[in-house]
Amino acid sequence: MPSRTDQQHVVVAGAGMVAYRFVEALRSRDDADRYRVTVIGDEPRPPYDRVALTTYFTGRDPEDLHLGGDVWQDPLVTLRKGTTVTAIDRDARRVQTDRGDDVGYDHLVLATGSYAARPPVDGRDLRGCFVYRTIDDVADLRGYVETLRADQDRPLRGVVVGGGLLGLEAAGALQALGVETTVVEFASRLMPLQVDDGGGAVLRRLIENLGVTVRTSTATAKVLGARRGRVDGMRFADGSSMPADVVVFATGVRPRDELARDIGLSVGERGGVIVDASCLTDDPAISAVGEVACIDGRVWGLVAPGYTMAEVAADRLLGGAATFPGADSSTKLKLLGVDVASFGDAFGTEPGCLEVSYADAVAGVYKKLVLSDDARTLLGGILVGDASSYAALRPMIGRPLRTDPSAYLVASTDGPPPDDDLPADATVCSCNNVTAGEIRSAVTDQGCCSVAEVKGCTRAGTSCGSCVPLVKRLTDGALEEAGIAVAKGMCEHFELTRSELFNAIQVTELRTFSDIIARHGRGRGCDICKPVVASLLASLGTGHILDDDRGTLQDTNDHMLANLQKDGTYSIVPRIPGGEVTPDGLIEIGRIAKEFDLYTKITGGQRIDMFGARVEQLPLIWKQLVDAGFECGHAYGKSLRTVKSCVGNSWCRYGVQDSVAMAIRLELRYRGLRSPHKLKLGVSGCARECAEARSKDVGVIATDKGWNLYVGGNGGFTPRHATLFAEDLDDEELVRAIDRFFSYYIRTADRLQRTAAWLEELPGGIEHLQDVVLRDGLGIAADLDAAMERHVASYRDEWSEVLDDPVKLARFTSFVNAADVPDPDLRYETERGQRRPVLIAGDRLEVRS
Ligand SMILES: Cc1cc2nc3c(=O)[nH]c(=O)nc-3n(C[C@H](O)[C@H](O)[C@H](O)COP(=O)(O)OP(=O)(O)OC[C@H]3O[C@@H](n4cnc5c(N)ncnc54)[C@H](O)[C@@H]3O)c2cc1C
C-alpha cells in the first residue's frame, strides 16, 4: 500500500446513493490504494436506499436501508455524517464545511443529489406541509400525523400535490398512516411522464379502487392555514377548495448545484452541473455524478444512470477510459401495490413506429409495446397493473422480438418466450449494467451455482430487483447447459414441481390455496403458483372452479368463465361437440347474438364465437344459451378445447368410420378436464385427414379396422405432427387409451407444458408411454382409469352452476362498485355488417402506425 503521504485524497461532497456507489466502485479495484477517500454528507446517517424510502411506513427499520456497511470500515475511507460542505476553493483545492473543517483534495466529486421542490403557492410553508425526500422528511411526516391524530376524533385528511412517481409513493405513505388521501395532479393523467392516456386511465382506476381520491387537470392555488399556522385546507385554480390536515408536495426535484454555481462551474439550463462523458466538470479536478450532474444535456432523476456515472468517475480516476454510455428512463415500480413499468420509447416518438396495446378494464391491466415500422424491433413500452413481462422485455429494446408481441402482452397465458437466446450483450440489469453474457459467464466461468451467487458476483438484481426473475431464468439455463442440477421448484413459494404438488394435494386432500401453501409451500403465492393450484384442484374434481378461494387464483379467462378480448369485453363460444349443430340451434345462436349485438365468427375449431359481451351480460347470454339447449364451452383455460372432426362416413364417399359420432363422444367425455395446458383433439374419417387430427394433442384417424391413435401434436408457434401411438383400435380400446394418456399427462407434466413438449422430455419417450398406457407397465392403469371415470362422473356445466348461485353471480358486474353499468370507455364501429372495437391510439388493443 502506498504511504499515506503518497496517496491522493478524493473528497466526495454528498453522501447519498451515488456517492456510496462511487466509493464502492473505487475501492473494489486493484490499484485503489492510490487513493484515500473522505465522504461528507449533511444527513445524520450513512448513505441509504432512498428508492425504498416508503418501506419506512410499512414497518421497516430505517437502519435496514443503510448502504455499504463494509465500505465504511475500510481504513482508507472516512465518512463524515451530519456535515455540510459550504464552500469550495478551486485554486487551493480545498472544501469548507459548516463544522469549520477545511479539507484539501486532489480530486473532488460532487454527489449532492437533488432537493424536493415546493411549488410557489401561498401557504406552502405552513405547519403540516411536507416534502418527501429523506428519512427525516418521512419521520417528520409520521410524527406530525400521529400527534394530530391524538388531538382529533375524526379521520385525518391528506393531500398529495403531484401525481407522478413520488406523489404516488407519498400517497402510499399517507394511506399506510391511515390518512384519507387525495392526489392532485396538474396534468390530465397520473404519472404523465411514464404512462400514456390508456395507461393513465387504468392506473387511476386501480389507485381509486385502493381508496385514494384522484383529481387530475387540477392546479393548486393556495394552501389554507388555520390557528397556530397549521394547514387546514387547499384551494385550487378553478376556485374549488377542500379541507386538509396534512399536505405533501411531490412536485419534482431540483439539482443541488449551488456549490458548483458559487465557483463558476457551468450549469445546465434547467440546473445541474454540466459534465462530459467522463463525468468531469469544467474543472479537471472536479467530477459530478448522480442527480446533481447534467450529462448529455439532461439531469437524470433515477438511480441507475447515477450508478453508471459513479462507475465511470471511479474508472477514470484509476486511469481507465470509461465513458457514460447513455441511459434510458426505464422504470418499474410498485406504487400502492400497483405494478407500473415504462421503458424505452414509451410514447412512440420514433417516426412510423407501431403500437400494440392491450387493456383489461376489469382486471385493471394495460400494456403497450412500441415497435419499429416493420413491427419487428422493440422500441419501448408501458405496463400498468401487470408488469411481469418487464424483465423479459427491457433487455430487448432495440432488438427484434423473438415472437409475436402479443405473447408478451396477453395476461398469464404461456408467458413470454424462453430467454435462452437472449443476446450476450443484452442488458439484463439496467441498474448495474449487467448483460445476459455476464450472467451466463458467472455460471460457466466463475463457478456460481445459484441466483444468490450470481447476484453476489455480478451485482445483477441487487438494486431495484426488477430483473431477478430474468436473472433466475438465465442462471438456471446456464446451469442446465453446464449439466448442473437446477432446483425444479415451481416458484419461490413452492419447492415442489407441479406433479409433486399434484400428488401432495391428492394425498392430503387439502382443498383451499391457503391450506395448501401453509402445508406445502411458504409466503402468499404468486401469479405462477396460484393458477396451478386452482388447476390442480379442478383436475382432481374437487368442486366448482370458483369455489372457496379459487376464484381469485385463476387467470382472467378462468375466473370470468369466458374469453377476454382486446377491448376488455368477452367472447362466448357455445359448445358444439364435433361441430354438429341443428338448424334450430343455429337460429337460436343467431337470435342471441343479434339481441346482444355480438360479433359472430366461425372458429378454426368448428365453433361459433360470439364477441363483444360485457361482463354483466355474460350470465344473461349463458341463460339464453342454456334455455336453447346449449352449454358454453371452454375456448380458454388449460382444459379441453374442441374435438374437431370431418363429416366421416355418414356423408363422405371416402369415409370408413363415423368420425362425427366419435368426436362427439370424446368431447362430451373430456369436456371440463383441467390440465397443465390446453388440450385439442381431432378425428378424421379416413386417411385423407380432413380434420387435421395430426396437429392435435390427440389425433384419431379412421382405418378399415378401427382407429389409429396419434399423440403429442400441436399447431401454433412451434408446430409438431403427432406421433403414431397405437393402430387399429376399436372404439372402447381407443377411449381407454386416451383416458390413460390424459390422466398420466395431467399427473406428471410441468405447468404450461403441452403434450408435445411433455412427450419430448418424458424419460423413455413414446415407448415408455405405450408401456404405461397399453401394457400397464407401471401397474397404475386402474388408477388412471379411475381418475378419468371420476372426472366424467363429476362433470357439471360450470356456467349453469353460476346462474344458480347468487354469490358466484355477483362477480359478473362491470365495475367493482356498480352493478349493470356498462364501461363508458368501450367504443365500436361497423365493419362488414357487424360491430368491431374502434381503433384509436392508446385506447385498447390496437396496431397503429
Ligand atoms: C421516495 C423516492 C422513491 C424513489 N424511487 C425511485 C425508483 O423507484 N427508481 C429510481 O431509479 N429512482 C428513484 N428515486 C430517485 C433516487 O432515489 C435518486 O435518483 C437517487 O437517490 C440519486 O442519488 P444521488 O446520490 O445522486 O442523490 P441523493 O440520494 O439525493 O444523495 C445526495 C446526498 O447529498 C447530500 N448533500 C447535498 N448537498 C450537500 C452538501 N452541500 N454537503 C453535504 N451533503 C450534501 C444530500 O442531503 C443527500 O444526502 C426515488 C426517490 C425518492 C425520494
Ligand code: SF4
Ligand atoms: S377425412 Fe376422409 S372421411 Fe373425412 S371428410 Fe376427409 S375424405 Fe371424408
